[in-house]
Amino acid sequence: MLPTQSQSFPTGQKIKLILLAGLIEIFYLLLAAIPALLISAFSLFLYGPKIGLLIACALLIGIIWLLRPDPMDERHEVVLTPASDLHALVASLAAKLDAPPIHDIILTDDLNAAAYVAPGLFPGLGARRKLMLGVPLMHLLDADELKAVIAHELGHFSRKHSHMGHWLYRIRIKWGLNLLTPLHDEDGIIEGNQKLLAQRFIPYFLEQSSAWSYQCEYEADASAQSVGLAQPLVSALAKMEVHAYVWQQQIDERLRQWQLQSEHVPDDLFSHIFQTVSQQTSTAFQAALIYAEQRPRRLYDTHPPIQQRAKALNVNLAAPGFADRCAGEALLNAHWAEIQDAHRTRWLATHRDNWRFAHCHLQWLQNQAAQNPEDRRLQAIAAASLSHAPTALAPLQAVVAQQPDDAYLQYMLGSALLESEDEKGLQHLQLSIQLNKGMALPALRLITNWHIGRNSIALVTRSLTRLAAASRWVDGFFDDDLWKRFCTEPLQPLPQASRTLFARTMEGDARIDGCWVGSLQSKDIGGMRFTINMVVFRLDNSNLQSPGDSEDEMRALVTGLMRAISPPDELLHVKAVLFSEPFNPNLLQNLDKHPGVCIVRPKLPFNQNLVMVDL
Template sequence: MGKLSLPACRPGMTATCTVTCTAAVQGRALQRACGDCCNLPPSRSPVCTRRGSGIPIGDTSKNAMQFPIVQKLKLIVLCLLAEGIYYILALVPVVPFTLLSAIFYPPTTALLIGATLFLVVVWAIQPDPIDDRDAITVAPGSVLHQWVHALSAAVDGGRIHRIVLTDEVNASAYVSPGFMGLGARRTLRIGLPLLQCLSSHEVKAVVAHELGHFSRQHNRAGHWVYRVRYKWGIYLLAHRSDADGFIQSAQKLVARWFIPYFLRQSSAWSHQCEYEADACAQRAGLAGSLIDALVKVELHQHIEQHVMQQDWVQWKLQSDSPPPNILETTLEHIQRYAAPAFAPMLAAAQARPTRLYDTHPRLQQRADHLCVTIEPPQWHGVCAGAEAFPNDWASIFQAHQAAWVGKHRDAWYFAHYRLRWLQAQADAHPNDVALQAVAMASLSTSTTAVDALRALVADHPANAYLNYELGCALLDNDDEDGIDHLQAAVRLNKKMAVPALRRISEYRLQSDCAQAIERSIRKLDAALRWTAAFFDRDLWSRFANEPLEPLPAAARGLFRDAVRANPRIDGCWVGSLPSRSIDGHQFKINLVVFRMDGSGELSPYHTEERMKAHMAHLLETVTRPDELTCVKAVFYTEPLNPRLLQNINKYPEVCIAQPLGAVNQNVIRIDVL
C-alpha cells in the first residue's frame, strides 16, 4: 500500500482538465509563493510610510498589519480538530484488528501491533503536498547559492540546507522534519520558468520574500496549516464512488461539511504571512523588484490563457506534439504581447473573484502595502538563469524544456485531434451553419466567433449540442453565462450530462462557494453512476455477435493516424452499438478493441490502464459529447475471441489498424493450465 499522490496538473493552455487534476491545482495553489524580475528604479524608495501613519511599511513589529491573536487561536483549534478527525478515521480499521489480536496475543503485543498498524495506515493515506522527485538539486558553490546566502543574512532567514529547481512558475520555501521531528531541513524551491523570464534583481526579490517566511517563523506552523489544507482539500474536491471504503467516504463527507470554513480562516492567516514576507524583501531593498516580479508572473499567466489562444490553436493544429523549443517561443510571444496586455491584466487581476483556496493577497494589495507603483515590466538584459548558472544554464534550460514537452504531450495530442476533427467537420459540411459556428468558435477563439455562436443559439434555443458548445466556449473565456447553457444542454438532452456537468464542476472549483462546489460534484457523481448502468455485462458479447456501425469517415481517419503513431499497438477495431434502453434513454456506445505489446519493460505511459484511458480520451475527441466509449486491451499473448474476429471482419470499416503479427497463434491460455 503506497502513499497517496496526485498527478501534476496541466497548465491553462490545455484543452480540458479533470476534477482530479483540479485537486492537484489546489495543491499547487497552496504552495504558491511569488516571483518575477526587473531593475529597482531609483524613484522607488525601499522604505516608505503609510500616509498619515508615520509607521515604516518595512516595520514588522506589532504595529504593522497583524493577524489577531483570537483568530490565530481559532486557526490552531481548527487545525487540531481537522487533524484529530483525520487520525480518528485512521483508527477505525485499527481498533477491531487490535481487539482481534488481543484474543491470540498478550495485551502488550496486541497494542504494539495496533500502534504499528495505525502508523502504517496514517502513512499510507497521508497525501504528500510537496513532491520533489523531479526537482533538480542545485550543487553547492553556484552563483544562486551565493545569492541565497547573502539574502539570508540580510533578512535573517537562517541556514538553507537545500535549493532545488522545479518546473513551476513559482517559488516556495518549506521545512521538512527529520525522523521523529528531529533534524529539520529547510528547502528553497525555485521554478525554472522564473529564472527564464525574470532578471537577477527580480529573482533575488522572490528569494528574499521566501526567506522572509523563515525569518518571520512561518515555516513549521505555516507548513502544518498548509498540509492540513492540502490533504483535506483533496477530499473536498474528490468524487464519491461506490468503491469507496468507510474511511474514504467519511473523509469526503467531513471535508465537505467542515473544511470550507477552515480554508477561509487559514487563507486570512496566509495573507498576513505574505505581507510579512513582502516586508522582509523590502528590508533587503527589493520591494520594487518584488512587485515587478509579481507583475511579470501575472502577465505571463494572463497572456498564456487569454491573449495567446489563437497561437496555441495554430501550434496544436500543426503537430500532435509540442515544438521542441516551445518555452522559448512562448516567452517571445509573451514579450511581444506584454505592452498591450498590461492594462487588461491589471483589470482582470483586480476583478478576479475570491476563491476558496486563495492563499495570497491580490497584486494591487501587495503593491499598496509596500507603497510601490505598479509599472509595465521591462524585458531587457539577460535572464536570471544565465547569471545564476553562467556555465550550465543552456543545458539546464534545454533539459527543462524537454521535460515540459514530455509532461504535456498527451494534452497537446488530444487537443490536436480535437481541433482537426472540428476542422474536418466544417470542411465536410460547408452549408451546415451550426457546425461552422461551433468550429469557428474553437478554431478562431475570437470574440466575434463566440458571439456568432451565441446568436445561433438564440435562434435555436432547443438545440442541445449548440448550447453545450456555447457553454464550453464561454467558460473557456471565464464567462459564467456558460453554466446556464450547459445546464440547458442537459435539460434538452440528458445524455450530455457527464461532459456538461464535468465542465461546470471544473469551473465551480475556482469559486469561493463551497455549496456550489459540493452541488456540482454531487451532480456529476450522479451522472457518472447513471451512465455506468448502460454498460451491461452482455456488451462485449453483443460486440462479437451483432451488426456494427463504423465511425464516420473523418473520425476514422484521424483515429487511424493517432493509433499508427503508437508503436505499442498492433491492431485496433472500433465499432458502435446502441445501448440497452433505460427509462426511454439509449446511448450510442463506441467499443474499442486494441492489441498491445506487453513484452519488455512498460513505461508508466504504456501500462494497460494508461493506454486504455488514452484510447478512450482520444476517441472522445472525435465523437459527439452524447456518446459513450468502452475500451478493451488484448496483449499479444492473449487470444482474441474467434467469434469477435469473425464479426468484425464482416464490417471492414470497423478495422482501424490491421494487426501486423499473427492472431491466435502460439498463444498460451494461462487459465486452463
C-alpha cells in the first residue's frame, strides 16, 4: 500500500524491497558478465592461470566501469557557473537543512528538479553531488517557489535518501524504462534474457519501490516545511499541475493545428505556453486539481498526488499567482536571457524530428480527406486527428457504428480514444485485431503503452507477452530473399498522396542524395500477407556534419517519416547506403524500370572508383 502521509516506512517492507533490488542487480550483473566469463574461461585454458586471471580481472574492472551507477543522462545538461545569486541561495539552504554542500548546479531542458549523486570513474571515487534545475521550471515559478523546491531537493540529502533512493532509481531506469520492450529476433542472447527477466519481475518491483519513493517525497516536503517554505512549495506544485492540465486540455489541440500548418516548430511556442498557463483563472485551477486527482497512478510513479502532499503539510490548496519576475530572472540576472535562448535552441533541435513526424501524419490524413470529399470515413478520421474533444470524435464514432467490421476504422477510433484518456479505446483496438490480424502489432503497441501507464501488473505482463508474440509473428514475414526480390521483382510505387508528401519532405534534405520507395507483397503465412514498403536512400557523406547525422539517426528519421504516411497494417524495411559504399547494379536496374518509386533523384554518380559490389 502506498503511504498517504509522512510516516515510518515498515522495516519488513524495506527489507523485502532491498532483497528484491539486490536480486535484480545480481541478475543484471551476471547477464552482462556472460561474455567476460566466456572470454576468461578461454583465456585460462589458452594462456594458463596467471595471464588468464589478469584478463579476467581486467574484464571485471571494465564491466564495473560500464555499469557504474549514473541515474541521469547528462548529455544535454549545462553546468551553471558559480558565484550567481542562485549558488548563494543553495548554499544557505544546505546549511539550514544540515545537508552536504552541492558540487554543481545543472540546468536542463525539463520542467523538473532533482538532487542526485553523479558517480566518478569507479563506485565511491570522485562522486559529485548535483542539483538539477529545469529552465522551464525556473520560468514558471517565482523566486520563493523555486527556493522551496530547492529545499525539498536538498531534503533528500539531509535525510540520507541518496544511498538507497538513488540505487532504487537506477534500477527503475536501467530495467523498468529501458527494458520493458518486446522481445525481438535481432536481440542478442544477453539483451533477450534481460528483457525476459524485466518482463517477469520489473512490474512487481516498480510497484514495491513506488511506496518507498512516496515516503521519501513526504520526508523531503517536511524538510522544506522546517525552513518555513511549505506554502511556496505547495504553490510551486500547483503551478506544475496547472501547466500539465493546460498542456493536455488546451495547448495540445493548438499544437496539432501548428503541426498541421508547418513542419517547423514555431519560434514563439514557449512564450505562448507560459502566457497561456499564467492567464488561468481559479476555475481552471479547480479543473486542474480534479484532473490531477483522476489521473491514474502508474507503475513507475515516484511522487504522491498534490492533494496528499498539501494535506501532509497542512497547507490549503489555492490558485497560484504569477509574478511579473520569474525565478530565473530574479536569481540569474543578466544571464537569464542567454540561458533561455540556449534552452530554446536545444529544445527545438531535440523535438524537431517528432514535430516533422506529426506534421507529415496530419498532412497525410487531411490530404486523404480533401481528395475524397464524399468518403465519410476519411472525413471523420481527419477531424478526430485534430482534436480530442467529444464533438470532434463524434463523427468517427458514428461511422464506426455504421461500419463495425472495418478494422482500420476500429483502430483509428481506438487510438483517438486512448489519446483522449478514454479506456474504451482498448475495446476498439482489440476488435481491430480480431477483424484484421495485420493490425496486431500497432494495436498491441498502443494497448501495451496504455497499461504501462497504469497500475496493473497482470495487465502489463499480459500485454507485453502478447506484444512480443506479435512482434515475432510479424518478423516471420521478412524472408531472407526480401532484398533479392527488391532487386528483381516488379515494384509498386506509393499512393500519390503519400508519395507527394514524402517527396516534399525528403527533397529539402541536403544529407540525402537519392531515395526510392517500392512496395512488395510478403510471403504467405497461414493465408496472411503484408504489404512491405521497401525504402533505400543514399547519404551524401560530405553533408554529414552534426552528431544527429549518423547512419542510424538518419535511418530512424526516414523510418519515422514513412510510418507517418503509411497505413498501420503495412510493414516497413529501410536501408541506408553511404555514397562511399557500393550500390547494387541489379537494384539500380530494377529501380530504373519503375520510375514511380523514385522519391529523390540522385545528383552524384554511382560506384565510381569502387571494386566491390554490395549484394
